[in-house]
Amino acid sequence: MIMSNVAIETRNLTKVFKSKIRSLDSQSAIFGRKSSRIVTAVDHLNLEVKRGELFGLLGPNGAGKTTLVKILCTLLPPDEGTASVNGFDVVHEQMDVKRSIGTLFSVGERGFFWRLNGYRNLEFFSSIYNVPKTRMHTRIMEVLDLVGLGDSAFDLFQKYSGGMKRKLALARALLPDPPVLLLDEPTTGLDVISSRNIREFIKNNLSRKMGKTVLYTTHYIEEASQICDRIAIVNKGKLVACDTPDALRDMVKEGEAVEIVVEAITNAQLEATRIIEGVLSVFSKTDDSVHGQTELRVRLASINSLPIILDFFFKEKIKLINFKREEPTLEDAFIKLTGKGAED
């Protein structure tokens, strides 16, 4: 059998939810009529994740990220289209898909048994993930060490911190040593340090060292840009863009942005700067009158226009304190592509 280079693939994947809602006026809170609402959570989505890729799925809340993960791990059947994981169809070859994946849900720690210790929890999950009994102990200790919980293996789960619980959920996903990992918002609710540890572990160990294919959903832009090889931006169930973080940034690049800090500049001089050839826009970002400094964000048609501005400042005797080129951020790309901030 020739193994395809594609680990996860969706074709025209669609999932529609129908729900009934009661109108909100107080009179109908108990006896009011219900009306139907249809939400297309995943809308004709086409995606390809290559083997060994750390692939980010970025989108605001309600974009359809969790729905997609649930379809890929066979929890939700799609309404239209197809999806495959590790070459297996998520509808017709469910057991093969389940043997190919490790899953971490954003509230995954709730599936643990709080009055068992970490080791005993993993012992139970090893059995349901078909880890052979002869390998069970070794494998549990391996994954616990891998996520840094080796020393806390025999502590009760209920005594674990939020970060430790999430690490144990990661360890559980790794138990069967699956080629594909579906990680749904693995850092939600964690503090900055725990989040960073988990991100680094996913990037350095799971992706780089172990070569796992990782689908990583998040609504944190910086997370996705720091660790992912490629990112798909989804909004209202639709794929808005899919490329490397750099390419996504370039997508929204219009000209060059430069940050220039000068000593006090008059309004007339600011207006004069705006009409210099090649200058698209000039914003005064800060005006610190105490220190007599003004921070300008200048957008240029090309970087060649920069000497003209600097020459103008020299002639006007505007003292230049600092200047640097500004790269568009992934957030710029996200806002432009989805029309909203990620945490909306």
Next chain:
Amino acid sequence: MFQEAEKIYYFMKRDIISFATYKTNMVIMVLSALFGALSYAYLGSNASMQSVLQMYKMPLATYLLIGVAFNTYLAQSLTLVQRTINPWSLEEVLVSPTRLSTFILGSSLWGFIWSTGVIAIYLALGSLAFGVVLNVNLAGTALVMALGVGTFIGFSMIGAGVLILTKQGDPVTSMIGILTTVFGNVLFPPQVMPYQLQIISYFVPQYYFFTCIRLMLTGWSIQMILPELLTLILMCAIILPLGYFIFSWCLKTARKSGTLSWF
């Protein structure tokens, strides 16, 4: 002061609106109260004691001890599946290569072992403290218990399925509980009730279970209870697969609608 009173009003308003969303639950609570009163009224009646002596040839204490002990056992079985299906562990199991039947059986087993131990304590205490005389037909008792558990797991799966779909109180389990108390031959023989009510008992598997188990624990042979036993076998053969079918269907429907983790 007025502001605090107003807060109390809003606490109560919140609870009333929340309570009213569980309409089935409201009906069941009222029915439970009615049938509970009815069952205790029959339990205390003289007719009940006479009937027990005539039909089962055993003292009322023995009759009640077995009824209460095994009612606890069946009540455990009835809620076993519901107790194992918290949505989070259910999702974790469903994404693993594990069969649904393995999940149900595996999740239920310890509950049964524990309940069996509790029954043994009940019966031992009854014998020692109240002089209840038991003459156990071991094979028959095991068979009747297996049939009772099978039937009740069937009911439990139906209840769990309904719970997964409706996300509200499980009306099936509550209704089975009511039926057991009044028509199940637990605290008094249904024969003491008016004929119209007695008929209902003959359609309730609990009636056959409690009849058979009492006789198996007091020296009767399997041949002597064959009609009741066969009826129980038939009911188990229908209810257990029906429960599995309904549970699987409800689970599939909840997965399709994406509401599995909502209850």
